[in-house]
Amino acid sequence: MRRSTLFTVIGLTVILALVLAACQPATVEVTRVVQEKVEVTRIVAGTPVVEVVTATPEPQVELPTEITMIDTNSGANFQWYWQNQVIPAIEEQLGIKVNYVVSKEAELLERMKAWEPGKGDAHLLFVKPETIPNALDAGIELETLYPDKTDVIPNIEKCPKAYLETVLGVPIEGKGALYWRSQYALIYNSEYIKDPPTSWKEFYERREEWKGHIGIVRPDAKSGSSYRIPYSFLNAFVDMVDEEGKAIPLEELQQTQEWQDAWAKLTDFYTYAKLPLPAEPPNMFEDFNAGDTWISFYAMDYALWSRHQGTMPPTIKAGFLEEGMAAGSDGYLIVPAGIPEEYKPVVYKVINFLLSDDQQIRLITTMWQYCGTDIWDKVPGVVWDTIPPWENMEPSRLRIGNSEVKNYIKEFGPDLLVPKE
Amino acid sequence: MKLLRPYFKAVVNARKLLVYTFLLCFALLIYMPFLMIALKSIGRGWFGRLWLPPELTLDWYRWAVEVTNIPEITKNTLIIAALAVAMSTLIGIPTGWAFGRRKIPGKELLMSMILLPRMIPPIAYALGVAQIFYRLHLINTHFGVALAHVAICAPYAILVLSATFEGLDERVLEAAAVCGANPLRTFFHVILPLILPGILSSMIFTFTTSYNEFTLTLMTYGKDTITLPVRTYIAMGEGYWEVTSAMSIILVIPSLIVLFMIQRQVAPEKLVGGFKGV
Amino acid sequence: MRRGSELRSSLVTLLMLLPGLAGFFGLFFYPMMVTVVRSLRPEGQQVGWTLEHYITFLREPRAREVIVLTFVLSISSTLCSILFSVPLCLVLRQKLRGHRFFRLTMLIPRVVPGLIGALGLLLLFGSRGWVNLFLIQFVPFIDEPVRINYTIPGLILFYTWLYFPFTSVTTLSTLESLDPSIEEAADVAGANRWQVLRHIVIPLIMPGILAGSVLTFMAAFGAFSIPLVAGGNYRPLSVEIYRQIDFTPARWSAASARAMIMAALQVAFLTVYMRILRRPTV
Numbered sequence A: 001m002r003r004s005t006l007f008t009v010i011g012l013t014v015i016l017a018l019v020l021a022a023c024q025p026a027t028v029e030v031t032r033v034v035q036e037k038v039e040v041t042r043i044v045a046g047t048p049v050v051e052v053v054t055a056t057p058e059p060q061v062e063l064p065t066e067i068t069m070i071d072t073n074s075g076a077n078f079q080w081y082w083q084n085q086v087i088p089a090i091e092e093q094l095g096i097k098v099n100y101v102v103s104k105e106a107e108l109l110e111r112m113k114a115w116e117p118g119k120g121d122a123h124l125l126f127v128k129p130e131t132i133p134n135a136l137d138a139g140i141e142l143e144t145l146y147p148d149k150t151d152v153i154p155n156i157e158k159c160p161k162a163y164l165e166t167v168l169g170v171p172i173e174g175k176g177a178l179y180w181r182s183q184y185a186l187i188y189n190s191e192y193i194k195d196p197p198t199s200w201k202e203f204y205e206r207r208e209e210w211k212g213h214i215g216i217v218r219p220d221a222k223s224g225s226s227y228r229i230p231y232s233f234l235n236a237f238v239d240m241v242d243e244e245g246k247a248i249p250l251e252e253l254q255q256t257q258e259w260q261d262a263w264a265k266l267t268d269f270y271t272y273a274k275l276p277l278p279a280e281p282p283n284m285f286e287d288f289n290a291g292d293t294w295i296s297f298y299a300m301d302y303a304l305w306s307r308h309q310g311t312m313p314p315t316i317k318a319g320f321l322e323e324g325m326a327a328g329s330d331g332y333l334i335v336p337a338g339i340p341e342e343y344k345p346v347v348y349k350v351i352n353f354l355l356s357d358d359q360q361i362r363l364i365t366t367m368w369q370y371c372g373t374d375i376w377d378k379v380p381g382v383v384w385d386t387i388p389p390w391e392n393m394e395p396s397r398l399r400i401g402n403s404e405v406k407n408y409i410k411e412f413g414p415d416l417l418v419p420k421e
Numbered sequence B: 001m002k003l004l005r006p007y008f009k010a011v012v013n014a015r016k017l018l019v020y021t022f023l024l025c026f027a028l029l030i031y032m033p034f035l036m037i038a039l040k041s042i043g044r045g046w047f048g049r050l051w052l053p054p055e056l057t058l059d060w061y062r063w064a065v066e067v068t069n070i071p072e073i074t075k076n077t078l079i080i081a082a083l084a085v086a087m088s089t090l091i092g093i094p095t096g097w098a099f100g101r102r103k104i105p106g107k108e109l110l111m112s113m114i115l116l117p118r119m120i121p122p123i124a125y126a127l128g129v130a131q132i133f134y135r136l137h138l139i140n141t142h143f144g145v146a147l148a149h150v151a152i153c154a155p156y157a158i159l160v161l162s163a164t165f166e167g168l169d170e171r172v173l174e175a176a177a178v179c180g181a182n183p184l185r186t187f188f189h190v191i192l193p194l195i196l197p198g199i200l201s202s203m204i205f206t207f208t209t210s211y212n213e214f215t216l217t218l219m220t221y222g223k224d225t226i227t228l229p230v231r232t233y234i235a236m237g238e239g240y241w242e243v244t245s246a247m248s249i250i251l252v253i254p255s256l257i258v259l260f261m262i263q264r265q266v267a268p269e270k271l272v273g274g275f276k277g278v
Numbered sequence C: 001m002r003r004g005s006e007l008r009s010s011l012v013t014l015l016m017l018l019p020g021l022a023g024f025f026g027l028f029f030y031p032m033m034v035t036v037v038r039s040l041r042p043e044g045q046q047v048g049w050t051l052e053h054y055i056t057f058l059r060e061p062r063a064r065e066v067i068v069l070t071f072v073l074s075i076s077s078t079l080c081s082i083l084f085s086v087p088l089c090l091v092l093r094q095k096l097r098g099h100r101f102f103r104l105t106m107l108i109p110r111v112v113p114g115l116i117g118a119l120g121l122l123l124l125f126g127s128r129g130w131v132n133l134f135l136i137q138f139v140p141f142i143d144e145p146v147r148i149n150y151t152i153p154g155l156i157l158f159y160t161w162l163y164f165p166f167t168s169v170t171t172l173s174t175l176e177s178l179d180p181s182i183e184e185a186a187d188v189a190g191a192n193r194w195q196v197l198r199h200i201v202i203p204l205i206m207p208g209i210l211a212g213s214v215l216t217f218m219a220a221f222g223a224f225s226i227p228l229v230a231g232g233n234y235r236p237l238s239v240e241i242y243r244q245i246d247f248t249p250a251r252w253s254a255a256s257a258r259a260m261i262m263a264a265l266q267v268a269f270l271t272v273y274m275r276i277l278r279r280p281t282v
Helices: A002-023 A028-045 A047-054 A076-094 A105-113 A131-137 A154-158 A161-165 A200-205 A225-237 A250-255 A257-270 A281-290 A300-309 A343-354 A357-367 A390-396 A403-416 B005-042 B059-067 B070-101 B107-119 B122-135 B142-167 B170-178 B183-212 B215-220 B228-236 B241-265 B268-274 C002-040 C052-059 C061-093 C099-111 C114-125 C130-138 C152-176 C180-188 C193-222 C225-230 C237-246 C252-278
Strands: A066-071 A097-102 A124-127 A177-181 A184-189 A295-299 A316-319 A331-334
Touching: A066 A343, A076 A097, A076 A343, A076 A357, A076 B059, A076 B228, A097 B228, A105 A131, A105 B122, A105 B215, A105 C237, A124 A131, A124 A343, A131 A331, A154 A343, A161 A177, A177 A343, A184 A225, A184 A300, A200 A225, A225 A257, A225 A295, A225 A403, A250 A257, A250 A403, A281 A295, A281 B241, A281 C114, A295 A300, A300 A316, B005 B059, B005 B241, B005 C061, B005 C099, B005 C114, B005 C152, B059 B228, B059 B241, B070 B107, B070 B142, B070 B183, B070 B228, B070 B241, B070 C002, B107 B142, B107 C002, B107 C193, B107 C252, B122 B142, B122 B215, B122 C002, B122 C237, B122 C252, B142 B183, B142 B215, B142 C002, B142 C152, B142 C193, B170 B183, B183 B228, B183 B241, B183 C099, B183 C152, B215 B228, B228 B241, B228 C114, B241 C099, B241 C114, C002 C052, C002 C252, C052 C061, C052 C252, C061 C099, C061 C152, C061 C193, C061 C237, C061 C252, C099 C152, C114 C130, C114 C152, C114 C225, C152 C193, C152 C225, C180 C193, C193 C252, C225 C237, C237 C252
Parallel strands: A066 A097, A066 A124
Antiparallel strands: A124 A331, A177 A331, A184 A295, A184 A316
């Protein structure tokens, strides 16, 4: 009896204390305890804390020469490019050492929420477009780069303004700089398909020919292809933004006949896909390689890279769909507001360097990725032998403008679109 | 009787054959998927319709090496795993003893609670972890990352060791006490050899768990403490299986070496003899 | 006097429990409380209390499906692991030639990162993979590729492949620390092999099997990367949690509520499971 009482009392006390601590994470009491512990850990941990500690004295005189950049956008090929081409160039030309670290969006944002103000440890982030609205929604503050910082980042003027104003239909007010533009396109295996469709309407009408061989990623996949495929499809049948480019509210849209027809077609289209729907793009590419999937819609740079490297059949080709093909994971450079002030000028310098003509042309000539800045007249013509010229691509490039539709697809797609087997 | 002997022998042989067939199937089942990854990492243009890749290449390994600083990252991963194993074992022995040999009210419930960190996806409690570690300035230290791993490694140690302690033979302990050994001596000379197989398996689990941990590393790492799984998973992006396969083969080698050494050092047959005399 | 010694013994127990409890509370409990608080907040807010996220999830028609699927997958893979591990351990215990190799083999699925393991399995069992190539070429009456990937039996097979080492390693270690003299005694007493196994060995290694199967169960219950890439249309609770985070804006409260439901289910199941198996039988 006594033993269990002892256990209960001690257990309850500890639990109560921790509940209180969790409800109010920033109470004075907690921080005082922490202060004491910091002393201890400094002795134990030795050097690694130095970065945070030494950064504070005389910010005016000495600027840091080492920054940490976190990348949540690049795949293996671009990780290689960053580490072997870009970062050595920054060190050589600016004298700034960039520590290149990779991470994932959800984890990165969670970590940033835990930052103590002004002590953030990731100075420059390279992210997917959706990360910017996600970060802003999570209450993480980002520096406004355009137009506030045009004096220190003059090259940002060359980025197209529309890309700095909105992302996926959500205003971002210049909180990110556009580093590259990625493009989705029709991807097909010419071994099975001799005359690919040239428009979404044709694709839909000829769906019977490819029944069971169309690759469509699940609408609840983590990959952006989950919504880019259905959004581009819908776009061919219904206008989701008005003439001025403003999103039409979903409720209003759902009343229209066009939307209902388009959604019915989309639902029908999914039943012609390879089943079960690939959960993530890697599954779709395995299906491609196995010959189960013949035709799909995916990031052009990945497909071309894979064909070039021999990781996809040499018969893989990319094609246009005229009503519009979604923009892919455009690369944005963002600067969190919660980092030490003295780091910011250095980070701006790095961003300006990354947006310089020289770096942007290297990007397109080495990696065949469209530049983030509009400097098309300076790009050597040979590039267009490998990838479609920008002036041909741009008219069919579809920037997702209606975030409500996108969210609707992600939320209700699994129930409404995924065919039951 | 003599007549029956060949039959008898045949039965014994058939038994052996059966055992070996079973082991062969087991090995095949385990190694085949692994072999697929290995083939993928050295093959080019292999799209599954053939038994073997049409073209062999070391390009993916070149990529893997160029994308990551393998020696540095392997070192980080191993240091962190070693620290996590040491801490979890130190936590696991006393707690496992208490669970295994003592009456505790609501033992099962308490045990399931202690196992919770291992069962819930770490992303669900990642924010709290990051908050603690930022406050204690443990971010980007080997010790800090290892400490975060302890949250999910210790449950293995506790559970496995409690089962080991539970299985201990009471008589051995009594015998030691009768012989007048003091508690410390009893522990090192009698109990420790007996629970070594348990410690060994708990070390195997904690090591592999820490070695492959991803989310908790992402919450606590920094530029100096990048680990192999972080590189491997993220290099994959939305494809790039070949490069990632090469990376994982590289990732598997050090951990297999370590596991092999653990097994060698604590060879079970050495142990069995150890306590027989007691 | 008796009171005093009892108190002392319970204090010793507590002291020994302390490292584990300290680790649990220090490293996990605070983060978990943050999650609990988050699951009770209205979405995206720092103030206010609500049970809405729990109620909405439990009311969803999908919720039951998801929970049942999670249990089916984890329980059946735990059972498969036990059925597979016990004979394997009994065989390995005999120290046949090359048993070291098989011991190391047993660990392979644990050292391969989960996602990559899933890739290997998907390739092997795919419609053009080795298994189907073999079946079509060498087994009569099979001309069509057999579908294994993205089916429930296939998923159970994958789970078992990945998580059986927990059961087998633990079982083997208990088997190894078993005193051989007990069996010898039984042998002398005239029991046959099967009887020895059934009445002596199995009950003695039960704690090991139990601990191992608990490890397998919890790994299978919380598995994320396997069902994500190899699950096809079957998406258990852990994937469901990630899905909430994947929305724009991320639904952390909804995800936390699901995590809490998952935690409650696991604790309830494991408590009952351990109670049942720990009861002295035979």
